[in-house]
Amino acid sequence: MAARALGWLAVLALVAGLGAAFGYAPREAVQGNVQRIMYLHVPAVLTAYLAFALVFVGSVGYLLTRRAGWDRLALAAAEPGVLFTGITIASGSIWGKPTWGTWWTWDARLTSTAVLFLVYVGYLLLRGMVDEPDRRARASAVVGILGAANIPIVHFSVKWWRALHQPSTILGPEPSPIAAPIATTLLINWIAFTLLFAYLLAERMEIARLEDTHAG
Amino acid sequence: MSAYVRRAWMMVWKDVLTERRSKESLNALVFFSLLLLFVFQFALGPERARVEAALPGLLWLGFILSGLLAFGRTFLVERENDCWEGLVLTPGDKSAIYLGKLAGNVLVMIVVEVVLLVLFAVFFGLDFTPVLPALAAVLALGTLGLASVGTLFGAITAQMRARELLFPVLLLPAVVPVLLASVSATQTVLAGEPLADAAAWLKLLAAADLVYLVVGVLTFEFVLEG
Amino acid sequence: MIQAEHLRKTYGPTAVLDDVSLELGTGQGLTLLGPNGTGKTTLLRIVATLLRPTSGSLRVAGADALKEPEAVRGAIDMVGHGSWVYEDLSALENLRFWAVMGGHDAGEARLRAALEEVELDAWADRRARTFSAGMKRRLALARVLLGRARLLLLDEPFTGLDRAGRKWLGEFLLSFKARGGALVVATHSFDAGAGVADRVAILAGGRIVLDRPAAALGLEDLRRLYDELAMGPGTAS
Numbered sequence: 186m187a188a189r190a191l192g193w194l195a196v197l198a199l200v201a202g203l204g205a206a207f208g209y210a211p212r213e214a215v216q217g218n219v220q221r222i223m224y225l226h227v228p229a230v231l232t233a234y235l236a237f238a239l240v241f242v243g244s245v246g247y248l249l250t251r252r253a254g255w256d257r258l259a260l261a262a263a264e265p266g267v268l269f270t271g272i273t274i275a276s277g278s279i280w281g282k283p284t285w286g287t288w289w290t291w292d293a294r295l296t297s298t299a300v301l302f303l304v305y306v307g308y309l310l311l312r313g314m315v316d317e318p319d320r321r322a323r324a325s326a327v328v329g330i331l332g333a334a335n336i337p338i339v340h341f342s343v344k345w346w347r348a349l350h351q352p353s354t355i356l357g358p359e360p361s362p363i364a365a366p367i368a369t370t371l372l373i374n375w376i377a378f379t380l381l382f383a384y385l386l387a388e389r390m391e392i393a394r395l396e397d398t399h400a401g
Numbered sequence: 402m403s404a405y406v407r408r409a410w411m412m413v414w415k416d417v418l419t420e421r422r423s424k425e426s427l428n429a430l431v432f433f434s435l436l437l438l439f440v441f442q443f444a445l446g447p448e449r450a451r452v453e454a455a456l457p458g459l460l461w462l463g464f465i466l467s468g469l470l471a472f473g474r475t476f477l478v479e480r481e482n483d484c485w486e487g488l489v490l491t492p493g494d495k496s497a498i499y500l501g502k503l504a505g506n507v508l509v510m511i512v513v514e515v516v517l518l519v520l521f522a523v524f525f526g527l528d529f530t531p532v533l534p535a536l537a538a539v540l541a542l543g544t545l546g547l548a549s550v551g552t553l554f555g556a557i558t559a560q561m562r563a564r565e566l567l568f569p570v571l572l573l574p575a576v577v578p579v580l581l582a583s584v585s586a587t588q589t590v591l592a593g594e595p596l597a598d599a600a601a602w603l604k605l606l607a608a609a610d611l612v613y614l615v616v617g618v619l620t621f622e623f624v625l626e627g
Numbered sequence: 628m629i630q631a632e633h634l635r636k637t638y639g640p641t642a643v644l645d646d647v648s649l650e651l652g653t654g655q656g657l658t659l660l661g662p663n664g665t666g667k668t669t670l671l672r673i674v675a676t677l678l679r680p681t682s683g684s685l686r687v688a689g690a691d692a693l694k695e696p697e698a699v700r701g702a703i704d705m706v707g708h709g710s711w712v713y714e715d716l717s718a719l720e721n722l723r724f725w726a727v728m729g730g731h732d733a734g735e736a737r738l739r740a741a742l743e744e745v746e747l748d749a750w751a752d753r754r755a756r757t758f759s760a761g762m763k764r765r766l767a768l769a770r771v772l773l774g775r776a777r778l779l780l781l782d783e784p785f786t787g788l789d790r791a792g793r794k795w796l797g798e799f800l801l802s803f804k805a806r807g808g809a810l811v812v813a814t815h816s817f818d819a820g821a822g823v824a825d826r827v828a829i830l831a832g833g834r835i836v837l838d839r840p841a842a843a844l845g846l847e848d849l850r851r852l853y854d855e856l857a858m859g860p861g862t863a864s
Contacts, residue, residue: 248623251679303574310570314563317638319679324557327620328571331550334616335575338609342578345601346585404730411727415713415720422715422754483709486677491728492701626677 188387195384198377202228202370210370219283224370226276228378229269230298234336236266236382237305241333244326253397256322259329261389263308265382270302293347300339304332318397405497412501417508419478426474427512430467434517437463438524452525457587460517461580465547465573467513472551473568475502476559485560489625499552499621506548506555514540535596536587542606543583549613550575556624582606628653628778628809629674634683636669643669644680645833653777656800656810656823658841661830667813668708670830671780674811675705688778704776706784710763711770714756718747718766721755725770732773741769745799760787768799778809785814797823 206224243259246252277295278288289295308328315321420427441459445451452459479485488498518536522529529536554571558564583606586599596603629651636644643666651657661667672678674687676696685691690698713721719738726733742748745765755763764784771779781800785793800810800823810823827844829837829852837852844852 248620300574300577307567307571307574311557311567314561314567320560323623323626327553327557327616327624330620331553331575331613331616334612335578335609338578338605338612342581342605342609345605346581407727408730411724415716415724418720419713419715478713478715482711482713484711484713486705486707486709487711487725488728489677490675490700490703490705491730492697493730 188384188391191380191384191387195377195380198373198380202374202377205370205373210366211364217283219280222276222280224374226273226280227371228375229276230273230294231375232378232382233266233269233273233298233301235379236262236269236386237301237333237336239386240266240305240308240329244329244333247322247326248330251319253318253322254394256318256326257390257393257397258386259322259326260312260393261386263305263312263329264389265385267302267305267309268385269378269382270298270305273298274302291347293344296347297340297343300343301332301336304335308332405494408491408493408497409501409504412498413504413508416478416502416505420509426471426477427509430471430509430513431516433470434463434467434513435520437466438517438520442524449525453527456521456525456527457584457591460521460587461543461584463517464510464514464544465576465580467517468510468547468551469569469572471509471513472506472548472555472572473558473564475506475552475555480559495622495625496618498625499556499617502556503548503552503617506552507544510544510548514544532590532593535590538596539583539586539590539599539603539606542603542610543579543586545610546579546583546606546613547576549610549617550579553613553617553621553624556621578609579606582609628655628688629811630684630686631674632684634670634673634680634685636666636673636678637681642833644673647683647830647833647835649828649835649838651778651809651811651826654804654807654809655825656804656812658824658827659811659813659830660827661813661815663815665830666833667815667830668782671705671707671782671811671813675703675780676700677705702776703778703780704771704774705780705782706764706767706771707780707782710760710767712755712758712763712766715754717752717754718742718758718769719751721766722769722773726773729774731775737773741772744772745769746795761789761792764788764796768796771803776808778811779803781810781812783814784812785816 202224206221210221210224212218239262240259243255243257243262246255247259274295277292277298281290281292281295282288308325311328312321312325315324441462442452445455476485479488488495491498518529521527551572554568554575558568558571561567582602586602586606589599589602590596629649631647631649634644634647634649635642647666647670649657649670659667659670669678673680673685674692676687676692676699679693685693687699688702690702692699711725713724716724719735719742722738722741723733723735726738739748739751742751745768747762747765747769750758750762755766758766764787779800784796788796800812804810804823812823824841827837827839827841828835
């Protein structure tokens with residue numbers, strides 16, 4: 186029932202975040218209202234990183250202890266993680282269309298996030314193809330660990346690669362000093378997303394636990 | 402020689418012998434490289450300038466495509482001869498098996514890369530000799546990155562039904578940094594610039610190689626079981 | 628050598644092993660009887676640490692098989708369905724490979740001596756691709772000879788052997804026991820392994836339904852019991 190409470194809390198926070206994004210935060214001078222999508226985009230990517238950090242934790246935990254609970258943590262974190270990564274990419278793309286006139290640009294962060302998306306979709310595909318629980322857990326744990334270790338490497342390689350071709354475009358909040366209303370709105374939305382993630386994580390873990398008990 | 406090194410060496414010896422006698426993989430891979438050359442040319446059109454401009458990318462495209470084939474077959478000989486369980490039951494640190502297989506894969510890639518370079522030189526009238534040492538350094542670091550992840554994921558997908566599909570799906574996103582860094586460094590080298598200009602990329606490659614190797618060595622025993 | 632308690636192995640809703648408890652002492656031989664597909668191979672692979680049970684506890688060669696599988700692996704060897712033979716290597720090269728991988732002395736004289744014991748010395752330098760199933764099995768046994776296993780697990784080792792081959796294998800196993808090794812022979816044919824086993828256990832429906840010293844059972848009793856327990860009541864011939 187703690188998960189249910191989390192769910193309601195998340196809904197509340199999301200509503201608050203939405204309100205702040207449209208009501209409280211200022212309208213950006215150059216880009217107009219479309220810039221508000223940043224309040225979706227930035228929290229989404231932060232939550233995705235949290236998710237994949239948990240995938241790493243679950244993966245290591247399983248390999249060290251062989252307790253199924255750790256594997257369930259990894260799975261339950263990976264699914265929302267992919268979802269939030271998808272949201273990050275989609276929102277970045279939607280932002281890009283009116284701003285640069287194109288749906289996609291090989292901007293550093295967008296590209297890194299896309300690579301991240303591919304890595305963890307692969308993770309989920311792998312899980313889908315192995316039936317035996319122990320083998321599935323071990324195989325995906327290794328992929329999850331490498332995926333997480335690769336995140337900083339991907340980040341830097343893409344950033345330098347972009348720097349070769351074009352100066353980096355700013356897809357985030359304005360450089361400091363960040364105005365208080367913007368920072369606050371970001372914070373509210375970030376908390377909302379984290380709560381939503383926590384709710385999804387808890388529910389997914391419970392479903393996985395039930396699936397395991399039923400199967401065993 | 403410590404037992405660990407002996408076991409790693411044994412894996413290499415066994416793979417080299419098996420390959421030499423069955424002549425299965427290497428011949429086909431080399432021929433595949435030749436075919437790639439033609440495919441690239443036909444895809445890019447007859448203008449030589451286009452190929453030259455795309456050269457670093459084409460080279461690494463060739464290496465990665467060949468690598469997909471080569472690494473995907475990493476434990477094929479164990480599967481075909483029913484020897485996988487035998488490896489699982491060998492006592493001692495399983496990472497010796499990983500390093501042995503990795504060494505074997507690197508050897509295969511070296512052959513493929515040399516062949517591809519020679520073919521490119523012949524077919525497009527290029528001369529790599531002035532930049533050869535620098536190019537070799539980039540190739541070495543990049544190949545190690547590809548092979549370290551390729552060997553690990555090859556082992557993971559070895560026992561799976563859908564390995565031909567899943568292996569590229571897992572490998573390609575994971576080696577994006579290697580691809581970016583290697584192509585950029587190769588571009589610098591082929592333009593005749595000194596290797597030091599690509600120093601940042603080389604350091605990134607070295608760091609990536611180290612991370613991948615460490616993950617491979619630490620996690621291989623969990624992959625090998627069952 | 629083996630202390631298995633309440634081993635259970637499930638694949639989804641199917642329980643291949645339901646509640647298996649087994650004990651085997653040092654230097655003892657056990658015949659594990661059961662029709663095909665009843666979990667003999669699964670049980671053997673669990674004991675070999677190739678597979679993890681869904682639940683239950685297992686100690687092999689003095690070590691906890693679930694917590695320290697490596698300790699177990701150093702003390703056992705297995706001759707299973709796959710004979711661990713690289714077809715493109717010669718008999719000698721195969722032995723050298725497995726000897727080094729197992730951390731044993733791989734000196735050529737020792738390898739050839741092992742081949743001689745299994746009567747494969749004439750084929751030492753021939754590629755294993757040309758070997759029959761029986762020869763590959765003998766090569767596997769040569770591999771066992773080079774090791775220091777205290778427990779040998781065999782899965783259907785008599786299959787495909789002619790009368791002379793079965794006799795030879797029986798003698799090999801007896802001499803393995805005489806050197807202090809323990810044995811588990813999994814088979815669906817009850818007169819295979821006769822004479823080698825100190826105990827006989829029948830695996831049916833995922834459980835051990837019989838576990839008696841071999842001396843307490845005449846061959847005919849055993850045949851009758853096996854038919855009844857394994858194939859169902861009323862089928863005894």
